[in-house]
Amino acid sequence: MDEVKRLLEEFADRAAEGLPDEDIDADVTRGRLALRRIKRRRRVTGVLCVAAASALVLAIGNLKWWGNGSEVAGGPPAQETAAASASPSTAPRAAPSSSQTMSMFGASVVELVANKEAWSTFNCTLAPKGWSPETPMTATRVVLSQPEMRTADSAAKVVLQAAPQARTLSKVRVIDASGKTFHIGTLEGRLSGQVKLSDQWLLVELPTGTVEWPDDVLRRFLASCTVN
Numbered sequence: 001m002d003e004v005k006r007l008l009e010e011f012a013d014r015a016a017e018g019l020p021d022e023d024i025d026a027d028v029t030r031g032r033l034a035l036r037r038i039k040r041r042r043r044v045t046g047v048l049c050v051a052a053a054s055a056l057v058l059a060i061g062n063l064k065w066w067g068n069g070s071e072v073a074g075g076p077p078a079q080e081t082a083a084a085s086a087s088p089s090t091a092p093r094a095a096p097s098s099s100q101t102m103s104m105f106g107a108s109v110v111e112l113v114a115n116k117e118a119w120s121t122f123n124c125t126l127a128p129k130g131w132s133p134e135t136p137m138t139a140t141r142v143v144l145s146q147p148e149m150r151t152a153d154s155a156a157k158v159v160l161q162a163a164p165q166a167r168t169l170s171k172v173r174v175i176d177a178s179g180k181t182f183h184i185g186t187l188e189g190r191l192s193g194q195v196k197l198s199d200q201w202l203l204v205e206l207p208t209g210t211v212e213w214p215d216d217v218l219r220r221f222l223a224s225c226t227v228n
Contacts, residue, residue: 110212112221122160126224131158155190159205162227166194166201175219182219193218197227 115127120137131144134157144158169185169192176182184193187203191210194203202225206213 121228124225126221155208161203162200164200167203178223184215193222195222
């Protein structure tokens with residue numbers, strides 16, 4: 001800029017020789033106006049260049065496909081991987097435990113209703129809704145079934161047994177409640193529960209492969225029963 005100013009002054013000195021004063025003043029004024037326009041143009045150009053460079057950096061650092069929201073640039077790959085691994089959609093689902101309410105996982109839970117009928121020597125104040133005892137009933141064994149069942153296989157039914165000795169269950173879960181100790185596990189592949197009464201054990205075997213009897217429902221059914 002100083003060089004341009006110097007050249008203009010030299011040109012003005014040479015051009016001023018022999019010219020009237022009013023012409024010289026007019027030329028100086030035009031030169032000053034031209035110099036101001038050059039300064040303004042350079043300032044504007046510099047600001048525009050800085051703004052364009054900043055916009056380019058921001059666009060590269062945050063480039064996205066707005067159609068589907070998938071980020072294709074910006075952010076270290078490690079951060080993106082960690083975010084993806086923490087996403088709820090990719091987290092493994094927890095398998096339900098046997099004590100959880102199975103209706104949460106698509107299966108209906110057996111409903112226990114009041115029972116005012118004694119089944120031989122078995123007296124249970126609760127009974128699974130829709131299940132009734134088959135005949136004949138004995139003093140040590142009662143079989144519950146549903147009306148639509150047309151099979152003689154007891155593995156599809158609920159079996160109550162009274163015995164002086166406890167049966168050996170596998171995968172046992174022990175629950176203490178209401179002053180009693182309940183043992184819940186499997187017996188020959190069937191979900192079963194047993195509890196010690198005054199002088200004998202009550203064993204309840206559930207249908208093979210059932211998921212409708214969570215632990216709390218089986219425990220409540222056992223707790224409601226006595227054997228005379």
